[in-house]
Amino acid sequence: MSQYSAITGWGMYVPEKVMTNADMERIVETSDEWITSRTGIKQRHVAAPNETASTLSIAAARQALERAGIEGKDLGLIIVATVSADYPFPSTANLVQHALGAQCGAFDMQAACSGFLYSLSIAHQFIANGSVKHALVIGVEVLSRVVDYTDRATCVLFGDGAGAVVLSASDQPGGLLGFTIGSDGARPDLLWIPTGGSAEPATEQTIRDRRNFVQMQGSEVFKFATRVMGTAMEEALANAGMTADDMDLFIPHQANLRIIEAASKRLNLPSEKVFVNIQDYGNTSAAAIPIALCEAIDQGRVYPGAHLGMVAFGAGLTWAAAVVQWTAPIATQENSYKAAKAGVKTGTHAEQEKVQV
Ligand code: UT7
Numbered sequence: 001m002s003q004y005s006a007i008t009g010w011g012m013y014v015p016e017k018v019m020t021n022a023d024m025e026r027i028v029e030t031s032d033e034w035i036t037s038r039t040g041i042k043q044r045h046v047a048a049p050n051e052t053a054s055t056l057s058i059a060a061a062r063q064a065l066e067r068a069g070i071e072g073k074d075l076g077l078i079i080v081a082t083v084s085a086d087y088p089f090p091s092t093a094n095l096v097q098h099a100l101g102a103q104c105g106a107f108d109m110q111a112a113c114s115g116f117l118y119s120l121s122i123a124h125q126f127i128a129n130g131s132v133k134h135a136l137v138i139g140v141e142v143l144s145r146v147v148d149y150t151d152r153a154t155c156v157l158f159g160d161g162a163g164a165v166v167l168s169a170s171d172q173p174g175g176l177l178g179f180t181i182g183s184d185g186a187r188p189d190l191l192w193i194p195t196g197g198s199a200e201p202a203t204e205q206t207i208r209d210r211r212n213f214v215q216m217q218g219s220e221v222f223k224f225a226t227r228v229m230g231t232a233m234e235e236a237l238a239n240a241g242m243t244a245d246d247m248d249l250f251i252p253h254q255a256n257l258r259i260i261e262a263a264s265k266r267l268n269l270p271s272e273k274v275f276v277n278i279q280d281y282g283n284t285s286a287a288a289i290p291i292a293l294c295e296a297i298d299q300g301r302v303y304p305g306a307h308l309g310m311v312a313f314g315a316g317l318t319w320a321a322a323v324v325q326w327t328a329p330i331a332t333q334e335n336s337y338k339a340a341k342a343g344v345k346t347g348t349h350a351e352q353e354k355v356q357v
Contacts, residue, residue, distance in 0.1 A: 005127035006175035006327045008134075009070070009166030011063025012294040013056050014045040014159075014281065021156070028152035035156050040257025044159030044282030046144045052086045054095035056162035057140045060290075061100060064136065067328075068166035072100030075166075076132030079123055080108045081115025081286040083315070084142045088196075096138065104132075112191070113253050113314025114181070115139060115286035116163070117322050121179040123167045130169070138164040139286035146193060148213035157255075158214070159282035163290020174325035177307075178240025180232055181320045190224070191216045191315040221317075225259045228319045230266030233311040236321035244268060246307055247323075251296060253312035254278040254288040263311070275301065285314065302326050 020043045021032035035041055047056065057080055065071060078100075080093040085108055093106035111118040116139030123135035140162035149155045167176070195211035196202050202212055229252060237243055244267040252260050257278055264274045275296045284291060289310050296302050304326055311321040 003128055004170045004173060004175045005124045005167050006170040006172065007165045007324060008168040008328055009064040009066070009068025010164065010290070010294050010297060011060045011067065012161065012163045012291045013059035013063070014161040014291070015047045015051055015056070017046045017048060018043050019046050024156050027149055028155060030152045030156055038256075038258070039157060040276070040278045041157065041282045042279040045161055047142045047160045051142065051160075053080070053082050053084055053092045053140045053142050053162075054086045054099070056142065056160065057092060057096045057138045057164065058099045060140070060162040060164040061096060061136055061138060064164040064166050065100070068134065068168065070134055070166065072102040075100070075102040075104050075134050075136050077104055077123060077126050077135040078102060078106035078138070079119040079135065080106070080138045080140060081111065081119045082108060082140045083110060083112050083115070083285060084140075084146055092140070100136075102136075111181075111314065111318045111320065112316055113255065113283070113285045113288065114312040114316070114318040114320040115314075116289050117179065117310060117312050117320035118181050118318070120165070120167065120176065120322055121181055121320070124176045124179070127167060127169045133169050135167045136164060137167055138162060139288070139290045141285040141287050143214070143285060146212075146214055148210050148215075150210070151213070153218055154214050154216050157283050159284050161281055161284040161287040161291050163287050163294055165290055165293070170327065172327055174327040177323045177325055178236045178238070178242070179320070179322040180235040180239060182228070182232065182318065184317050187220075187317070189215075189217070190220050190317060222256065222259065224317055225255065225313045226262040228313050229253075229259065229263035229311050232313070232319045232321040233263070233267060233309055236311070236323050237309065240323040242307065242323060244309070247273060247309040248306040249273055249275055249296060249301055249308050251275045251289060251292050251308055251310045253314070254281065254292060255283045255313075288312070297330060302330060304329060
C-alpha cells in the first residue's frame, strides 16, 4: 500500500471575458483607486452565458489529466469544490465525471473558499489508505451568477475560474505532508446567500430583496481572515513537522492583498516566497488556490523538492491549510505546454539545476 499522495497533473481555465476596475466604475459607485488600494484587484474574469461550473471544470481537468499522463477512465475519485455549482443537484462532479469518461465516484464539496484544500485532504485519505490510485480535485466558481451587481461592497471582489489537480498514489516520499481543516459556524450570516435553501426557499419577496445573491460583512470577515491565515498555516506545517521557515513558496487564498500581506508578515515570509495573482482574477473562491498553483508552476516558482504552503479561509466560516512537497518533474512535463505557450519561461536555470540534485 502506498502511503504518499503526489500532485502529478495540474490545469486551469478562466473565461475569456475580462472586467476591469474601469468596467466596475461604470456599474457601481466605485473607483479603480478604491478597489486597488483596499483589495489589490485590477480585473476579474467573467463567464460567458454558455459557460458553467462544469464547463470550466472540464477544461481545467483535461489539462490536468494530460499533464498527469492519464485518461478519465484511470480516475478513482472526482471531487469538485464549489459554491456555484451548475445545479442544486445533481452535483457538478457528476457532470464532470461523465464528460471525462470516468467510471468512479464523484461528489461536490462545499467549504466555500476553503473547499479546494478541504477536497485535497479528502482525496489524500483515499490515496493514503490504498483505495484510489488517481483522484481529480477541482476548485471552480462562476461567482458572476451569484454576485449582486448593485452591491459595490461585494461585486468588485469576485471572479470566475477553475483549477484542477490530479493527486496520485506514490512510493516516493513527498506530496501532501500535512494539513488542517477548521470550521466555526457561529455566524453564517457573515458571508452567505440567504435565500434558495431549505431555511429560506426563494419567493418573489426574497428575490425582490436580492437575498438570492452573496451578502457579506466584509470587515468582520477581514478580521477573521487576518487571524486565521497564519495560525492555520502554522498548524498544517506543524503536522508536517515543519515551520514557516521551511516553506519555499506560500500560496495563500487570493481574497485581499492586505490579508495576504498580514499573513505573510505573521509567518515572517519575504515577499519573494509569497505568490500573488489577485490583481488578475479577483477572488475566485474555491478556484483561487489551484489557479495560483498553476501560475506559480508556469512562472518557474515550483520545482521538485520545493515545499509549498497553501492556506484558505471563507464562508462558514471555514479555513484549511496544506503542505505539499512537490515531486512532479516539471522540466519534462512542461515541455508540451511550453510549446503551446511559446516564450513562457517555466523554470530558472538554478531551479533546473536543483532538479538534478
Ligand atoms: O474569500 C472570502 C471572501 N471575503 C473576503 O475575503 C473579504 C474580506 N474583507 C475585505 O476584503 C474587506 O473588508 C473589503 C475589501 C470587502 C472592504 O474593505 P474595508 O477596508 O474593510 O472597507 P469597509 O467595508 O470598512 O468600507 C469602507 C468604506 C465604506 O464607506 P464609509 O461607510 O466609510 O463611508 C464603504 O461603503 O468603503 C466603502 N466601500 C466602497 N467604496 C468604493 C465599500 N465598497 C466600496 C467600493 N468602492 N467598491
